Amino acid sequence: METSREKHFIVNTMTCLIKACEGYEVQVDLRDNSEVNGLVSHVDGFMNISMSDVTLKTKLGHLIKFEQFFVKSRQIRYVHIPDEIDMWKAMQGVCKTFCRIRAQQRISQSISQAAWSRLAKKEDEVARIENLQERQKTEALTPEGEA
Amino acid sequence: MAAPIKKSPSSYSSTKSSEELDLTSPKFNPLKSLYAAHVNIPCPEAKLYNNIAQYESFMKGKDAESQKQKRPSKPHHPGLIAYKAAAQAREAVMKSRSEDGSKNDNRRKRMQRSTIFTLMEKHGASKGPLSLLFRCVRDKLQILVVVRGAVSVRGYCKGYLIAYDKHFNMALLDVDESYLKPVKGPKINSQESVEDEVDYPDKSCIDKTDISSSHQRKIKQEVVMGIMEELQCRFTDTSVSTLQNIPRDATVDSMDFGRSERVKYSKSQGVSQSLDVANNEIKFTVKSEPEGNVLPAQCLRMESYKQLAESRSYAKFDIIRRHVNQLLIRGENVVSVSIAN
Numbered sequence: 001m002e003t004s005r006e007k008h009f010i011v012n013t014m015t016c017l018i019k020a021c022e023g024y025e026v027q028v029d030l031r032d033n034s035e036v037n038g039l040v041s042h043v044d045g046f047m048n049i050s051m052s053d054v055t056l057k058t059k060l061g062h063l064i065k066f067e068q069f070f071v072k073s074r075q076i077r078y079v080h081i082p083d084e085i086d087m088w089k090a091m092q093g094v095c096k097t098f099c100r101i102r103a104q105q106r107i108s109q110s111i112s113q114a115a116w117s118r119l120a121k122k123e124d125e126v127a128r129i130e131n132l133q134e135r136q137k138t139e140a141l142t143p144e145g146e147a
Numbered sequence: 148m149a150a151p152i153k154k155s156p157s158s159y160s161s162t163k164s165s166e167e168l169d170l171t172s173p174k175f176n177p178l179k180s181l182y183a184a185h186v187n188i189p190c191p192e193a194k195l196y197n198n199i200a201q202y203e204s205f206m207k208g209k210d211a212e213s214q215k216q217k218r219p220s221k222p223h224h225p226g227l228i229a230y231k232a233a234a235q236a237r238e239a240v241m242k243s244r245s246e247d248g249s250k251n252d253n254r255r256k257r258m259q260r261s262t263i264f265t266l267m268e269k270h271g272a273s274k275g276p277l278s279l280l281f282r283c284v285r286d287k288l289q290i291l292v293v294v295r296g297a298v299s300v301r302g303y304c305k306g307y308l309i310a311y312d313k314h315f316n317m318a319l320l321d322v323d324e325s326y327l328k329p330v331k332g333p334k335i336n337s338q339e340s341v342e343d344e345v346d347y348p349d350k351s352c353i354d355k356t357d358i359s360s361s362h363q364r365k366i367k368q369e370v371v372m373g374i375m376e377e378l379q380c381r382f383t384d385t386s387v388s389t390l391q392n393i394p395r396d397a398t399v400d401s402m403d404f405g406r407s408e409r410v411k412y413s414k415s416q417g418v419s420q421s422l423d424v425a426n427n428e429i430k431f432t433v434k435s436e437p438e439g440n441v442l443p444a445q446c447l448r449m450e451s452y453k454q455l456a457e458s459r460s461y462a463k464f465d466i467i468r469r470h471v472n473q474l475l476i477r478g479e480n481v482v483s484v485s486i487a488n
Contacts (some may be wrong), residue, residue, distance in 0.1 A: 011262045014316035017475055031297075031480070033328070047477070060331075077294070077480050081473035087309045087318050095262040116230040123227070 006045025011098045018079055019043045020090035026051075028071055029078040033059040038069060047073035263312055280315075280484065283308040292317065293482040294326065299456045302326025302449065302466075304476065305487050315478030322474045325449055327456055327464040 002010065010016055018026075021040050028036045028049060038054030054069035081087060167176035168186050180186045196202045204210045271281040283290050292304045303326075306319035449466050456464055 012266060013263060013312040013314060014310065014318060014475060016263060017310070017318055073477075074479070076477045078471075078477070079475040080471055081318070081475055083472050085473070087320070087473060091263065091310060091318075095264065099260055099262065112226075113230065116224075116226055117234075119224070119227055120231055120234070 002045055007098050009045035011095050013047075014091075015043065015045060015047045016091045016094040016098075017081065017087055018047060018049065019094045020085060021079075021081060024082045024085065026082060027080040028076055029080070030071065030075045031077050032075070036069060036071060038066075041068075047076065049073075049076070049079075263310065266313065267310070277311070277313065280308065280311045280317075283484075283486065284310065289487040290319075291485050291487045292319070292476060293484075294324075294476065294480050295482045296327075299327075299459060300452045300482060301480075302452070304474065306474065312478070315481045315484070317476045317478070317481070317484075319474045319476065320472070322471045323468065324471060324474075325466060325468045327449070327453055328467050330463045330465050 010019055018040070022043060024040060025038065026040050028051075030036065035057040036051065036054055037057070038051035040049060041052045042050045049071045051069045051071070052067060054066045056064045056066060056069065058064065163174075164179070164183075166172045166174045168180050168183050169175060170180075170186070170189055194205070196205070201210065205213075267281055267284065270277040271285065272278075282288070287307055289305060290308050292306075294301045294304060302324060304319060304322050304324045306322035309318040309320050311317045453464050453466060456462075
């Protein structure tokens with residue numbers, strides 16, 4: 001599961017588009033002019049990509065195969081999005097799923113807030129009763145004094 | 148110590164024992180009263196203290212309980228404190244902005260649900276640079292993105308902008324990319340190139356005394372000529388002839404690259420260009436464009452990038468073009484964004 005910080009990044013930057021490509025075969029062009037072709041297994045909030053069944057084409061042209069490959073986000077220049085993916089809809093879908101999770105968090109937050117508010121009310125009542133009693137005591141004393 | 152035997156209270160001893168067990172009498176025997184069956188306690192509701200010092204502090208009014216009563220009681224749960232503080236703050240805010248109560252709610256809702264789409268809309272409303280990007284998204288304009296390598300321009304991408312973010316990461320549709328690819332030396336065979344692999348010599352790692360100065364000057368001359376050619380192509384007025392104040396066959400020495408030199412050409416139409424030739428930098432400033440024709444210099448643009456790149460290192464470059472249907476460009480590789488056409 002992603003941290004809340006990562007979720008924020010996913011929803012507010014273009015990481016959502018790459019997140020939507022999880023499970024698709026994608027080509028990533030790196031900064032050093034080499035190309036990585038493989039299945040996206042996971043994208044994190046910072047746009048780091050981990051891929052499987054990867055063919056790396058180095059800048060010199062050699063083809064090397066890997067089972068697992070991790071691309072640091074800074075090394076990415078391009079990501080070729082597969083044609084099957086509608087970019088706009090895919091991004092919206094990702095944002096919705098992550099916002100839904102946030103909604104759940106908000107709901108649980110509001111429940112806990114309600115519980116605390118009930119506690120607060122109880123404490124306020126107790127405090128009020130105490131104040132009343134004190135006032136009564138002082139009032140009781142003064143008529144005695146007068147008397 | 149052995150336990151004392153219980154004595155049945157006799158008439159004589161009863162008065163004595165009762166006196167001894169009486170807390171108020173001077174003959175009170177505390178040891179006896181501790182072991183006695185029944186002792187009359189005068190005030191059972193009196194407070195119990197563990198020692199005399201406690202009693203003393205109570206009398207002075209400095210005991211723990213009276214201090215507690217003076218201090219306001221704290222709530223025990225940390226969450227409760229936070230909740231109360233938040234509630235107070237909210238009440239204060241609501242009171243101060245009682246008119247804008249609805250706006251507050253909207254703002255809070257929006258803040259909770261900020262996504263890339265809401266951010267794009269925000270840019271649309273603002274006047275900043277990203278508002279241009281939003282306009283391109285909204286109006287589905289074709290844009291030209293100049294892409295950079297480490298120290299030079301790599302090329303450009305031309306396509307339709309689908310989405311962007313604050314880092315200038317861009318999702319483009321129907322992309323035509325032109326870029327420079329460094330061409331290796333004589334052999335491009337995959338097997339042999341492993342041994343032939345040599346880092347392209349950068350000027351920084353080559354001692355200037357190694358290569359003859361004439362070779363360097365030759366390169367610079369070529370670059371200058373290349374740029375002047377481009378300027379010629381761009382500005383096809385008769386002022387081309389004025390550009391040729393420096394004859395093409397002029398030797399490098401006459402151009403005097405040793406120190407910075409400014410060569411100015413002023414056009415009759417009020418366009419002035421100046422060519423600044425310093426030691427390793429070649430920059431040219433075009434102050435205003437001529438009316439009328441400016442050739443769409445895509446190929447010329449790539450040519451100029453190519454020449455600039457080749458001037459910086461001893462590598463040769465090829466211009467490669469390719470088409471990609473859907474492309475995501477990471478923002479840190481973007482140099483500039485402009486509207487194509």
